[in-house]
Amino acid sequence: MSEHNSPSSGVGERATTVAHNARVWNYWLGGKNYYPVDKEIGDHVLSMFPTIVEAARADRAFLRRAVTHLTETAGIRQFLDIGTGLPTVDNTHEVAQRIAPESRIVYVDNDPTVLVHARALLTGSPEGATDYIDADAHEPEAIVQGAARTLDFDRPVAVMMLGILNFVLDTDTAKGIVRRIMDAVPSGSYLVLTHPTLEIGGEGGAAMMRFWNENAKPPITGRDSAQIADFFEGLQMLEPGIVPCSQWRPEQPADVSEREVAEFGVVGRKP
Template identity: 40%
Template sequence: MSSAGSAPSSPLHTANVARMYNYLLGGRENYAADRQAAEHLLAMAPGTRELAVANRRFLERAVRHAVEQEGVRQFLDHGSGLPTADNVHQIAQRHDPSAHVVYIDNDPVVLAHGRALLADGPQTAMITADVRRIEQVLDHPDVKRLIDFSEPVAALFVSVLHCVPDSGDPPGIIRRVVDRLAPGSLVVLSHLVSEDERARRRLTDFLDGVTGGNWGRVRRPEEIASWLEGLELVEPGLVEVSAWRPDPGDVPGPQSSEWIELGAVARVP
């Protein structure tokens, strides 16, 4: 659950989904409001921590696939959230030291901690931007410096677009990015979904309340599938995140009976 939209004006007293996600993953870059909200969420849905871990593992496998199997060496991580173990640049550069990564977020706490990533070298940058204003992202000087749009790029939208309300046009964000990508580029997407209208409303209302309105909504699976139309889905397609190319020894399976996170890697034809 990465951050998107307007950053909260009082981070000490208002929960933030990126910091809640950090807490669920065992991180330390969070406040009491984030921990309290995350514990309430765990009481509502005991599998939420496992869901967060499964989503992070999906990100790791997708980045590894992009480098090893697709030959992609450039990454745009939209709504990257707080740094944690095995960040995108670490995964990508482990497999190819030439990989370039730009992280995008607008939360001041994320940015303060994320600047430490720059110590890893000139091939990584973190920029302040709102993913809803995608043209500003793509035309940012650091993006122009590190990303060559004439070559394949992996555009990551991992657990971020459910933070964007419908008024922010999440599918339009993807389309506008894809319009700038070269053939062979990838879109890596994960998103909270539920078939149960009551469950969708319950989680959406809760997260909207604890974040002071800085939230989008849990959506239906078919909505997310429609966002990837026109792209080539990499097998096994759009699936629950733990079922996307699990590593040996992994035990795929949904972490909640009410909502799951769907994930996919899709290729730009």
């Protein structure tokens, strides 16, 4: 294994033989924190579903646009980013603190590779704060309690759930997680979500997901627009609503980077 694709020491040996989403995603985004098995599975998925890299990059661009809007226009200064993934470019704290250095960001993940890199790389501006919680998305109580050390839950919070609910296979459980966390934040808070869907990509996407679930971890599921809308029950969706994340408030005229990708992007406000 070359040093250019070695995530870190201290990660269990099994990690080198089973592909993991955080590392495959990092590979698709052009990062260096992955193992050969992650590249192998990532390349095979790409051969089955060639737009997957475009979706990964569109997801990252959506994050940048959403955080920019919430910081610049909505005045949000607190972000709870659940399902951080491996640090790449334009992480949530970098985007927010570039605009408002006093912004406070809490990252949540439970992958040991992410944990190693988060502690080393997710350092924020001196005026603000950046923290990391080692917790599972299935543990909303632990997330809320841990985040309260850094975030003020009497002030609006942007809850970032990008590409994370697709790993919660039971939809009712996923809705319960969203509801518990959004109940903890006050009026004026936001939910920012991306989620893969089979409404775009059809059978090719279904075959890709089946291959992933048989050869990598954690298992994944897609959801349709009606199921995504259920996550925003009681919230006010910002325009343009539920759309491919590449088409959520694009910054330039439509071109190849704004084609439909099989990943919804949505932002909603808690009234």
